[in-house]
Amino acid sequence: MVDRINTSVRRVPSWLIYLATVAYTVWLFYLGMTGGLGAEPINALERELGITALQLVTVGLAVTPLRKHFRINLIKHRRAIGVSAFFVVLVHLLVWLFLDVQTLDRIWADILKRPYITIGMTGFVLMLPLAVTSNNLSVRKLGLVWRKLHKLTYAVAILGAVHYVMVAKGFQIVPLVYLAVIAGLLLLRLRLPVLRTRQA
Amino acid sequence: MANRWTNDLSGRDVTPEHIYMNRRTLLAGLAASAALPGMARGQSLPEPNSWDDITSYNNYYEFGTGKGDPARNAHRLTVSPWTVRIDGLVDKPGDYAFDDIMKNMTIEERIYRFRCVEAWSMVVPWNGFELADLLDMVGVQGAAKYVAFETVARPEEMPGLRSRVLDWPYVEGLRLDEAMHPLTIMATGIYGRDIPKQNGAPLRLVVPWKYGYKSIKSIVRITLTDKEPPTSWNKSQPSEYGFYSNVNPTVDHPRWSQASERRIGGGLFSSRIDTLMFNGYEQEVASLYKDMDLVKYH
Numbered sequence: 049m050v051d052r053i054n055t056s057v058r059r060v061p062s063w064l065i066y067l068a069t070v071a072y073t074v075w076l077f078y079l080g081m082t083g084g085l086g087a088e089p090i091n092a093l094e095r096e097l098g099i100t101a102l103q104l105v106t107v108g109l110a111v112t113p114l115r116k117h118f119r120i121n122l123i124k125h126r127r128a129i130g131v132s133a134f135f136v137v138l139v140h141l142l143v144w145l146f147l148d149v150q151t152l153d154r155i156w157a158d159i160l161k162r163p164y165i166t167i168g169m170t171g172f173v174l175m176l177p178l179a180v181t182s183n184n185l186s187v188r189k190l191g192l193v194w195r196k197l198h199k200l201t202y203a204v205a206i207l208g209a210v211h212y213v214m215v216a217k218g219f220q221i222v223p224l225v226y227l228a229v230i231a232g233l234l235l236l237r238l239r240l241p242v243l244r245t246r247q248a
Numbered sequence: 249m250a251n252r253w254t255n256d257l258s259g260r261d262v263t264p265e266h267i268y269m270n271r272r273t274l275l276a277g278l279a280a281s282a283a284l285p286g287m288a289r290g291q292s293l294p295e296p297n298s299w300d301d302i303t304s305y306n307n308y309y310e311f312g313t314g315k316g317d318p319a320r321n322a323h324r325l326t327v328s329p330w331t332v333r334i335d336g337l338v339d340k341p342g343d344y345a346f347d348d349i350m351k352n353m354t355i356e357e358r359i360y361r362f363r364c365v366e367a368w369s370m371v372v373p374w375n376g377f378e379l380a381d382l383l384d385m386v387g388v389q390g391a392a393k394y395v396a397f398e399t400v401a402r403p404e405e406m407p408g409l410r411s412r413v414l415d416w417p418y419v420e421g422l423r424l425d426e427a428m429h430p431l432t433i434m435a436t437g438i439y440g441r442d443i444p445k446q447n448g449a450p451l452r453l454v455v456p457w458k459y460g461y462k463s464i465k466s467i468v469r470i471t472l473t474d475k476e477p478p479t480s481w482n483k484s485q486p487s488e489y490g491f492y493s494n495v496n497p498t499v500d501h502p503r504w505s506q507a508s509e510r511r512i513g514g515g516l517f518s519s520r521i522d523t524l525m526f527n528g529y530e531q532e533v534a535s536l537y538k539d540m541d542l543v544k545y546h
Binding site: 088091158214221 | 300366368412520
C-alpha cells in the first residue's frame with residue numbers, strides 16, 4: 049500500500065503543483081470578477097487565498113512526519129509545496145494591499161496597530177528568505193545553514209494559524225483546528241520519549 | 249407617530265422594478281449615457297444595494313458563520329405563525345401575534361445606510377414601522393429605561409446553534425430614548441417584499457446609526473426594563489463590543505480600523521469610502537449622547 053502511494057507520488061511531476069497553484073489563483077480572480085465569489089469579492093479572495101496558503105503550509109509540515117511515521121515519501125514535492133504556499137501568501141498580501149486597503153497611510157497604520165496584521169506581515173517577511181533560497185544552488189552553497197534557515201517554516205506556520213484565529217469573530221472552531229493541527233505537526237518533531245519508543 | 253422621518257438617500261422612489269434591475273446593468277447603463285445630467289446626482293446619492301446583494305451577503309450566525317450560510321440555511325425557519333412576547337415594565341404585557349401587530353402599525357419605506365462592525369456597508373430600502381409605535385401600543389411604564397430584545401432559537405431549524413460561537417439565544421438592547429427615536433424601526437420588508445428569512449423574518453430591529461449587530465433579527469421577545477440589558481456580542485468580547493455600538497470612525501475596533509468601509513456591490517476594484525459619524529445620522533442622533541464619553545461608552 050505505502051509502496052504504491054510512493055510510486056504514484058514519484059510519477060507526478062512537481063511542475064504540476066506549480067501549475068495547479070497558478071491556475072487556482074487565476075480561477076479565483078476570474079470568479080471574483082464575474083460574481084462567483086459573492087457580493088464582496090475582495091474579502092472572499094483574501095479568505096480563500098489565506099486558507100489555501102495555510103493548507104499548503106500544513107501539508108509542507110506534514111512531509112517529514114509522514115515519512116518518519118508512515119514511510120510515505122512526499123519529499124520530492126516539498127519544495128513545490130513550499131514555493132506554492134509562498135506564492136499564494138504573496139497574492140493574499142497583494143490583494144490586501146492593492147484591492148482592500150489601497151492607501152499607504154492606512155496600510156502602515158494597520159501593520160503597526162492591528163496585531164493580527166502585524167503577525168501576518170511577520171509571517172510573510174519570514175517566508176522571504178525561504179523563497180529566495182528555494183533553489184539547488186542555495187541548498188548546496190548553504191549546506192547546514194540552509195537546513196537551519198528553513199526551520200523558519202515552523203514559525204511561519206504558527207504565525208499563519210494565529211493570524212487566522214485572530215481574524216475570527218466569536219468562538220469559532222475551524223481556525224482553532226488549523227492551529228491545533230499545526231501545533232501537533234510541530235510536536236511530532238520534538239524528540240519526546242513517548243514518540244521515540246513508538247518509533248523503536 | 250409614523251412618518252416622522254423622510255428618506256434622504258435616493259432621489260427616486262424605490263419601485264419593485266429595481267429588484268429585477270441588476271445593479272451592474274444599471275451602472276453600465278449609466279456609463280453608456282455618461283452625458284446624462286442625472287449622472288452626478290446618481291453618484292452623490294447612492295442607489296440602494298441590489299436585492300441580490302442584500303439577500304445573499306448576511307451575518308446571521310444562527311444559520312452559520314459564512315456570509316452565504318444564512319441564504320443557504322434560513323429556509324428551514326418557520327416564520328408563520330409568529331408571536332412576539334412583550335413583557336416587563338409595560339401596561340399591556342402579553343403574547344402578540346405578528347398579524348395583530350401589523351394591523352395596528354403603519355408600514356413605511358426607510359432607505360438607510362447599514363454599517364457592519366466588520367467595516368462593510370450597504371444601502372437598504374427597508375419597509376417597516378417605528379418601534380415607538382409598537383411601544384406606545386403596549387404602554388411603556390414610567391420606570392422603564394431600557395428595551396431588551398431576543399432572537400428566536402430553534403436548534404431544529406437553525407443549524408448554527410449547534411456551535412457555541414455566541415451564547416444563544418441572541419440578545420440585544422437599547423436605551424429607551426434610542427428605542428423611541430424616529431429613525432429606529434422594526435423592519436418587516438425589503439424592496440416592498442416580505443423580509444427574507446436570512447435578513448431576519450418576520451420582523452427585526454433596524455437602528456441605522458449603530459453597527460449592524462445591534463439590529464437584532466427574528467425577534468420573539470421584547471422586554472422593558474430599568475436596567476441595562478445584557479447584549480450578545482458584549483458578553484462574548486466586552487472589550488471589542490460595547491452596549492452602545494454607535495458607528496464611530498474615530499473609535500477603532502481593537503482588531504481593525506473603523507475609519508473606512510467597503511460599500512458592498514462595487515465588485516473587485518471598488519475603493520473604500522470614509523465612514524461617517526453615527527453612520528451619517530449625526531444630526532438626528534448626536535443629541536442623545538451629548539456629554540457622554542463615546543470612547544468609554546463605545
